[in-house]
Amino acid sequence: MEPERLVGEVPDAWEYTTLGKACALGGGRIQTGPFGSQLHASDYVANGVPTVMPQNLGDNRIIEDGIARIRLVDAERLGRHRLRAGDIVYSRRGDVEKRALVRTKEEGWLCGTGSLMVRMGLGPVEPTYASYYLGHPSVRAWITQHAHGATMPNLNTEILSSLPFVLPPLPEQRAIAHILGTLDDKIELNRRMNETLEAIARALFTSWFVDFDPVRAKAEGRDTGLPADIAALFPDSFEDSALGEIPKGWGITSVGEHTRLVKGRSYSSRDLRESSTALVTLKSFLRGGGYRVDGLKSYAGSYLPEQVVHPGELIVACTDVTQGAEVIGHPALVRAAEGFPTLVASLDVLIVRPNAGPEFIPFYYCLFNTPEFIAHTYAYSTGTTVLHLHRDAVPSFPLTMPPQNLLAAFATNVAPTFQRLQTTERESSLLSELRDTLLPKLMSGELRVPAAAEIVEETVG
Numbered sequence: 001m002e003p004e005r006l007v008g009e010v011p012d013a014w015e016y017t018t019l020g021k022a023c024a025l026g027g028g029r030i031q032t033g034p035f036g037s038q039l040h041a042s043d044y045v046a047n048g049v050p051t052v053m054p055q056n057l058g059d060n061r062i063i064e065d066g067i068a069r070i071r072l073v074d075a076e077r078l079g080r081h082r083l084r085a086g087d088i089v090y091s092r093r094g095d096v097e098k099r100a101l102v103r104t105k106e107e108g109w110l111c112g113t114g115s116l117m118v119r120m121g122l123g124p125v126e127p128t129y130a131s132y133y134l135g136h137p138s139v140r141a142w143i144t145q146h147a148h149g150a151t152m153p154n155l156n157t158e159i160l161s162s163l164p165f166v167l168p169p170l171p172e173q174r175a176i177a178h179i180l181g182t183l184d185d186k187i188e189l190n191r192r193m194n195e196t197l198e199a200i201a202r203a204l205f206t207s208w209f210v211d212f213d214p215v216r217a218k219a220e221g222r223d224t225g226l227p228a229d230i231a232a233l234f235p236d237s238f239e240d241s242a243l244g245e246i247p248k249g250w251g252i253t254s255v256g257e258h259t260r261l262v263k264g265r266s267y268s269s270r271d272l273r274e275s276s277t278a279l280v281t282l283k284s285f286l287r288g289g290g291y292r293v294d295g296l297k298s299y300a301g302s303y304l305p306e307q308v309v310h311p312g313e314l315i316v317a318c319t320d321v322t323q324g325a326e327v328i329g330h331p332a333l334v335r336a337a338e339g340f341p342t343l344v345a346s347l348d349v350l351i352v353r354p355n356a357g358p359e360f361i362p363f364y365y366c367l368f369n370t371p372e373f374i375a376h377t378y379a380y381s382t383g384t385t386v387l388h389l390h391r392d393a394v395p396s397f398p399l400t401m402p403p404q405n406l407l408a409a410f411a412t413n414v415a416p417t418f419q420r421l422q423t424t425e426r427e428s429s430l431l432s433e434l435r436d437t438l439l440p441k442l443m444s445g446e447l448r449v450p451a452a453a454e455i456v457e458e459t460v461g
Contacts (some may be wrong), residue, residue: 020161026123256395271301329377
């Protein structure tokens, strides 16, 4: 039987087949990751071979932060499940649309429990093209519709094998993959740049407000390395406190004394309808901290004005699963999202607004990224299968509060960095929107490669 024409009519030289047949043409295969009986909780270690679970699947990329690991001997025992560059990993349960292309640096990692592996093999299919094809909106919808399970969708090898697949000539596949990959490479470059920028701001925070380097330098008669006007804001000695030795004249206080905390909106499934408003949910947090735009949910329900969040605002995750627990208590800065001018925090999200004004958000964002804050909030979490953050977790966190003029100096110093972060995130959002616009047109042949290449060249340069 001829496969369903999932992306519409295609050029004459292109072929409709199925994903399973396309894999077979290159000697590839579609298989599940190891079962739980093959890989136990006791097999996971702090250092070892990374194991790709569903939570590690981002936007066609593997998210390494917080990834589980196993010993090399166990990875070799499960050699059939070790990944090669060009493989595509899927989630077997839950969000079955999620998939990620395995890059060269991830060669030899393991396809973990709860995941599926698609291997195109060496044949007429370019794996990168296949990974983009699988991101086509109609393809994603087909997978969701065909996944089994009323409450929890389940994906298997049979379903994936029968997925309608469009096979252009190999040179055309490579050209399409190059065009879309150029956009993704720029997005990835922006991501790494922002990681560096954020690390610089957090290093300055640690030096000034955790390690007290300028105070120690002045106490020891050394140059602080800071401009004279900023160095003058630091004392030259320490005093004892309930938190140990702190700079003289600084106070001991708590986060709740200096911020306004707003809990997000509760909602039901009937509220998740098409709308220009979206919910910022637990899925908006990256494992291990950070923000992800693709975690939004379209929302048509009611909300309070104070529950609306804006780009650049600070939020904290209030729930998590007990296994892993890599999100609860972690902070993120909200990013703009194309198509959603209004963003509303869900019940899983706590909004943190400094009393002194939004310009002090970077101070609290850096504070919330310290190991001490994460450990404190985790200690205030309760639950057996799902963790919940106690309402006192964030406001009760104690901190050494510097004088207001020093806080203002820090805010002034890091403001350009955080503005650059927002600008770069905005650019990445626009690039992502362009990729998602071009992708279905390229996959159907509606837009041919030369025209798409001109558009990308004008955008990326």
